[in-house]
Amino acid sequence: MENAIKQPGVKALILCNPSNPCGKVFNKKELNIIAELSIRYDIFVITDEVYEHIVYEPNEHIYMAALTGMRERTITCSSLSKTYSITGWRLGYVIADKKITERVKKVHDFLTVGAAAPLMEAAVTGLEFEDDYYLELQEHYTHMRNLFLNGLDNIGLVTTKPQGTYYVLMDISEFGYSDDLEFCEELIKKVGVAAVPGSGFFKEDVRNLVRFHFAKKDETLIAALDRLSDINKKMKI
Ligand SMILES: Cc1ncc(COP(=O)(O)O)c(C=O)c1O
Numbered sequence: 001m002e003n004a005i006k007q008p009g010v011k012a013l014i015l016c017n018p019s020n021p022c023g024k025v026f027n028k029k030e031l032n033i034i035a036e037l038s039i040r041y042d043i044f045v046i047t048d049e050v051y052e053h054i055v056y057e058p059n060e061h062i063y064m065a066a067l068t069g070m071r072e073r074t075i076t077c078s079s080l081s082k083t084y085s086i087t088g089w090r091l092g093y094v095i096a097d098k099k100i101t102e103r104v105k106k107v108h109d110f111l112t113v114g115a116a117a118p119l120m121e122a123a124v125t126g127l128e129f130e131d132d133y134y135l136e137l138q139e140h141y142t143h144m145r146n147l148f149l150n151g152l153d154n155i156g157l158v159t160t161k162p163q164g165t166y167y168v169l170m171d172i173s174e175f176g177y178s179d180d181l182e183f184c185e186e187l188i189k190k191v192g193v194a195a196v197p198g199s200g201f202f203k204e205d206v207r208n209l210v211r212f213h214f215a216k217k218d219e220t221l222i223a224a225l226d227r228l229s230d231i232n233k234k235m236k237i
Contacts, residue, residue: 012044018051021211023162025059035067050079055164084126148214151225166215173208176237180207190234
């Protein structure tokens with residue numbers, strides 16, 4: 001990471017925490033390494049923290065801007081879509097030093113002008129929820145994660161355990177496909193479950209991962225697991 005940061009012209013590092021697609025939640029030690037490097041090489045850290053409230057114990061979300069010396073060099077981006085289950089409303093926000101937000105406002109004005117006023121009014125209701133809302137949210141997502149991951153484990157599928165977010169990556173190496181998109185198309189046709197090809201998330205040529213999304217009702221997750229139970233028979237080539 002240091003080699004990349006010290007290249008001439010580098011102005012900022014983008015950090016997605018908790019991370020989509022792998023569900024990684026960066027711990028304090030890891031965040032401190034990034035913070036120290038950003039101070040040493042005088043760069044900004046632009047964070048995407050839209051899954052800040054979907055984190056599984058014992059992991060916890062630590063805000064980059066809260067670390068010593070990072071408040072003035074962190075541009076914190078977040079969204080209301082995951083926390084309040086309003087995906088598609090496209091309501092988000094940036095928290096940064098005043099001189100940075102002045103620039104952000106200019107870009108925002110030219111790109112979108114503003115979010116739809118009725119949606120902003122409605123979102124205020126969510127922003128006023130008490131702490132118990134966030135605890136229930138965490139419990140609910142923990143339940144869905146455990147249900148789906150235990151099911152995938154019982155089938156014998158190779159997955160990474162997400163520490164946050166509502167995604168799980170599955171390693172498809174054992175199925176014999178060289179292309180993850182083709183795997184996903186076949187999975188829909190032969191098994192009846194949709195996944196997202198992992199290659200879309202990587203700069204490198206990674207084609208052995210697909211992403212499932214488990215923010216679903218119990219009966220939907222159980223039906224998906226039921227369909228996936230004979231995946232080996234249907235998908236191996
Ligand atoms: C990491 C990450 N950032 C941003 C977004 C977009 O958020 P919004 O719904 O506010 O457009 C998503 C949505 O999937 C996401 O996964």
